[in-house]
Amino acid sequence: MSTSITALSLSIDNDRTTAILTDNNSTVTTLNNYAAFVQGFKVSYNSSESPLTFTMINSNYPAPYADLLTAKDGQWQFTYNTDGWYKFRYIAAPVWVSLTSYSQYDIVYDATVDAFYQADLAYSGASAPSAVPASFTQVTDLEAVLLTIGTATDPGNIYYEEFDTITRVNTNKGFGDAAIVAALELCGDCTRTEDVELYELLGVMVDAMALADGRDYFVKGEKISRRAERLI
Amino acid sequence: MALLDYASIRYQAEEKLIDLAVEVSEASSIKKVKAKLDQAVKIRYLLKAIEASSTYITSKGLASIYQCLQYTAEVTDFPVAPELGVTSTPTILLGIPGADGADGADGAQGPAGPTGPAGSGSVTVTLTGQTLTQFTVDALENLASPYDIAVRWDVYATRTDTAGVAIFGTVIGAMTNSGGINSFSDVSTIGSTTAYFDVFENNPEISLRFNRAAGAETWLVHVKRYIITDFTLA
DSSP states (O other), X not given: OOEEOOOEEEXXXXXXXXXXXXXXXXXXXXXXXXXXXXXXXXXXXXOOEEEOOXXXXXXXXXXXXXXXXXXXXXXXXXXXXXXXXXXXEEEEEEBOOTTOOBOTTOEEEETTTTEEEEESSOBOOSSOGGGOTTTEEEOOOHHHHHTTTTSTTOOOSOEEEEEEEEEOHHHHHHHHHHHHHHHTTOOSSXXXXXXXXXXXXXXXXXXXXXXXXXXXXXXXXXXXXXXXXXXX | OTTOOHHHHHHHHHHHHHHHHHHHHHOSOGGGGHHHHHHHHHHHHHHHHHHHHTTTSOHHHHHHHXXXXXXXXXXXXXXXXXOOOOOOOOOOOOOOOOOOOOOOOOOOXXXXXXXXXXXXXXXXXXXXXXXOEEEEEEEOSOOOTTTEEEEEEEEEEEESSSTTOEEEEEEEEEEEXXXXXXXXXXXXXXXXXXXXXXXXXXXXXXXXXXXXXXXXXXEEEEXXXXXXXXXXXX
């Protein structure tokens, strides 16, 4: 059966326009010649997914797919537009080697075409998977692959992760800005103004988004994100 | 305040904060949910106080904050199993049974039963001829090999004009298929030379025949027939 790991982390730069997904995979450090494949999505509160466009910024292989895990330094960059629910699907599969035996449903990385292939049949030939369409099908949808985990068609030879998170950098920035405005009022006991109320409202939302992220309440976190970004 | 479960109060207060934030976010106007927002703000401040000041305030002060948080967040359901009491056996009062109801209407007629086995009656033969007379007692229809390969007759015949004279036994007739020609085998003949049963061929049928000597004899013949069907042995 395929192995679940924790490999991914997300960082967002200070101007909140660029996000970097980093492969921190340490589980397969003893393995060589693995390649990683990542797909990312911005998810709405009703779970519809909009794909993200990645740029590979640190890899031994070209974009958009692979990070050869002998280096374990893969980083995928995408343009950050909004807070909320993000979902990333990740697999690490062995690089295909000629005349090596692969079982049915195994997934391999074909370096000749920079793509991943799943074996429809057991295979041990000398031709690259991309050249044997009768035995291999190109992997283009990681959700479909991850749905087979634990079933009869489990690839069995991959490491995988599905990573969800609620980002809140824009809301945090708005919260900070509201705090500055509220602080300038220099009034300790007067009735709270609209600025103070905005500060308190964003404070509640920022904390609630953090709690929702920690407790995997992604739909709730996304709903709060959408409202928060209308306020800032 | 030792009875308070701080961790559960904090956890539930955080859950409440998330739910209130969602309600505020989904509202068309913040003013419509002002009370919920105020409640969320208070919960948040209390949580911040616990988070930031727990190392500086006394245990009594901390307990007061948690008590206030419990009240503000409406934390009333502690995550502990309720104590279940023993349920007493209910008293059941039985009333006096009422009168029997009227009989129901007759049911519909049931389906017809299966067809019974073929019967075989007795045949009374009364002959007054002077020579040996042959009389077909029982003729089979199309006893074609190899499907119905043989027939057995249990026979019993008594003279009705003379007491104490009777013949009885079993006669077996068979049709075989050899080179496309049907033949028969009479494997049993019983009785006296002047009265006996035999089998004769009437291709593709065979028949049981009763023979008796000429004369003014009268016989009562009883026959029961059994078809010997084909069982193929592997």
